[in-house]
Amino acid sequence: MSKVEIYDTTLRDGTQAENFNLQLEDKLKIAQKLDEIGVDYIEGGWPGSNPKDIHFFSRIKNYHFKKAQIVAFGSTHHPQKIPQTDPNLKTLIEAKTEVVTIFGKSWDLHVKDALRISLERNLEIISDSLAYLRSHVKKLFYDAEHFFDGFKDNPEYALATIKKAIEAGADCIIFCDTNGGTLPFELETIISQVKSKFPNISWGIHAHNDAGTAVANSLMAVHLGATQVQGTINGVGERCGNADLCSIIPALKLKMGIDCVTDEQLAKLTSVSRYITELLNIAHPPYLPYVGRSAFAHKGGVHVSAVKRNPQTYEHIPPQKVGNIRRILISELSGKSTILSKAKEWGIDLESEDPEVQKILQELKDLENQGFQFDVAEESFKLRIYKARGELKKHYFRLLTYRVHDYNTLDGRPIAEAEVWVEVKGRERHAISLGMGPVNALDRALRNALEEFYPRLKEMSLIDYRVRVLPETSGTEAKVRVLIESRDKECVWRTVGVSHDILEASLQALLDSIVYKLFLDERREKC
Structure with a gap:
């Protein structure tokens, strides 16, 4: 498998998510964190859409990145203009990034109903926009918006838009599942037909998660030969979100053997995932694969006992590879092994035959039967262990x-x-x-x-x-x-x-x- 490049669009597509708002300083901080985890491209925003993104591209020039390249994003030119007079293309050039991505329409439905132009005019717009930008940037990417839906309705036209983009000089064609409704087996069938038509193109994938398949579609695309994967940290994005890079990156490296990032960069993934939610002052989703607080949490006594002997029994990867930790939860399902593991984790010496263990276990079950929940409030239970051991005898008040x-x-x-x-x-x-x-x-x-x-x-x-x-x-x-x-x-x-x-x-x-x-x-x- 050739190198796969990671393209992050958290700062642009991610900000379209509900309750996800970034100030300029936030965007600059996140860009630096994305570089730390080995992202190849950071889509900084759409300079033609708002002043904040214009300021971002002005400020980001003063930052040094070890690996990442900053990308300016925009659209093909307005149907009533030509590239030379289009303000959107002008701001992309003025952003002075070495990499630019623009999107165009692949679905005849959008051409007719959204742009309200002829199919032929749309092909001209794609070709002219890319050809104009080609001489101004080092790398030029083309997002084929709504490609999969367009292919399903009118494959000949969808392929015609791709042909124009290739001829106009796009370095990489990114096939977008913009509505997020494509299933992996559909993607495989469509991409196979595209490859038979254009066997030598460099291509990537941009998937949304409306059908819950964004990560699966992204990994399937890489399996089929994609060399660029676009997504966002924690899968944030409009509606149900984008493909989650926090799931894609470790899957590529640890399960598909693709060295898209180094071991050291991968080990920072959890901290970067949580840093971004902290910056936004929102709760970090606990059930996120790989980076969530519950991703390597074990609750049932049988599970805990097995994990103590061999973590592979209930963990698909070692949590430290992505910077996460194993957690043993306290619950009514707990057995002695859970109590002993938690005590050891807290630096408390307990023996399996110690009557205190059975006393603590019984109290745990009684309290949880009343409605207490200690897997999310371990410190309350920790106090009870110390009290049972006589180490909390005195009253502070x-x-x-x-x-x-x-x-x-x-x-x-x-x-x-x-x-x-x-x-x-x-x-x-x-x-x-x-x-x-x-x-x-x-x-x-x-x-x-x-x-x-x-x-x-x-x-x-x-x-x-x-x-x-x-x-x-x-x-x-x-x-x-x-x-x-x-x-x-x-x-x-x-x-x-x-x-x-x-x-x-x-x-x-x-x-x-x-x-x-x-x-x-x-x-x-x-x-």
């Missing part, structure tokens, strides 16, 4: 009583007031605080009462709060589970509470979170 009142201000803003009485180191403290909601007010009141004794609580902040109604009962009788995520300068931890009362469940999780912070500080443990 005791909550004696609390109450919360909700108010509505004259301007309609809801405000909560929380009052707490706590006992700390033999002394009682009373604190009252206002907050935006009862949980925020309770959090502030507890801190006001405790920070005199534990000043490092000022380092701690609550960064996520989630409530889920448990399905066992319905309506207002239902239990709720509250998950709280907290952080300080070094660590992030998650705690859980369950009750019929949402405030009580929130308080349980909040108290666990504070105690865990104090426990970390006392033992000077790190994450």
